[in-house]
Amino acid sequence: MQTIRLGGVPEHFNMPIHLAIEQELFSNKDIHVKWVEFPDGTGAMNKALRAGKIDMAIILTEGITRDIANGNPSKIIQNYVSSPLRWGVHVDAKSAFNTIDELESKRVAISRMGSGSHIMAYVQALEKGWDTSTLELVEVGTVDKAIEALSNKEADYFMWEHFTTKPLVDQGIFKRVGDFPTPWSSFVIAATNDFIAEQKTIIKVFLQVLNAVTAQFKQVNEIEKSVAERYNQKVEDVQQWLSLTSWAQKQISEEELKTVQKRLLELKMIDNISENDFLLKKL
Structure with a gap:
């Protein structure tokens, strides 16, 4: 076999x-x-x-x-x-951010370099007309580590697949401020x-x-x-x-x-x- x-x-x-x-x-x-x-x-x-x-x-x-x-x-x-892929754009549930547009120049948590969360943060920034050179990346590894990073204010937002993270939104751990689908x-x-x-x-x-x-x-x-x-x-x-x-x-x-x-x-x-x-x- x-x-x-x-x-x-x-x-x-x-x-x-x-x-x-x-x-x-x-x-x-x-x-x-x-x-x-x-x-x-x-x-x-x-x-x-x-x-x-x-x-x-x-x-x-x-x-x-x-x-x-x-x-x-x-x-x-x-x-x-x-x-x-429907990327949910998430912030900590207690965050003051309520829209994607408010995240310009903010720190983005990514799983690792070369990951979808890394690449799509740049694709979204480009689509929004943001200066991509101002993106500050915070490498966290897993979703659990992203939760910690947002909660501890070590990063401001995190992009991950909408339905995978929906239980975290329902539980009041993340707040989703929007979605960004892949082209x-x-x-x-x-x-x-x-x-x-x-x-x-x-x-x-x-x-x-x-x-x-x-x-x-x-x-x-x-x-x-x-x-x-x-x-x-x-x-x-x-x-x-x-x-x-x-x-x-x-x-x-x-x-x-x-x-x-x-x-x-x-x-x-x-x-x-x-x-x-x-x-x-x-x-």
Whole structure:
């Protein structure tokens, strides 16, 4: 049985992976998917891909695009969630801030450099017309550490996926002052170049199994209750999230990739619009 070390965040977007593992859909195809969880997100997964500690990752589109441009020896092998990611913009519940516009030039907590919370803070600032050179970053690691940073006034705001952090808003820990959706697909699937070279057949079978699950995911009986229970969500919130979320079963387009690259170039997060082979075009 071939093992795939697959990295991902502990969020509801990855429920299809867990269903496939638990229903033995991968093992029935002689594939052992070893799930490796990364609570601190895309920056940590990029580091693990570079170090060869994982073979593949379910990873934010902007994060892996930036890192491949900057030398990560990996490729995007398929789109995963084609709908935009809805980034909630959060402050401490007791904060005097009530709108995103009030956060200009304020300190932003990020999980780590190269993470979605890092990149999207800059994308939001650019969209708002703020001077991105004034952004002060406070690297915190996890959401729990972001809670501490905001509570202790070590940072002023923190961006994280809307529904993942909604329980914290409901509990009066965070106050959400707005949302900022990505102008591109939320998540893609990436693999290291070494793993692609050695295991193309295994990758193809893995994607076939996963795509069959994601294509029918919303029709799974009482899926909203299962997601709510696993991820500490309210059923009505999961229903809203499902209505906003689309899973993909094909490769991300080169046009969309160029859109991401152009934004990263504008933010000086990459040096040029690279013609490097970011996408795996055929298995």
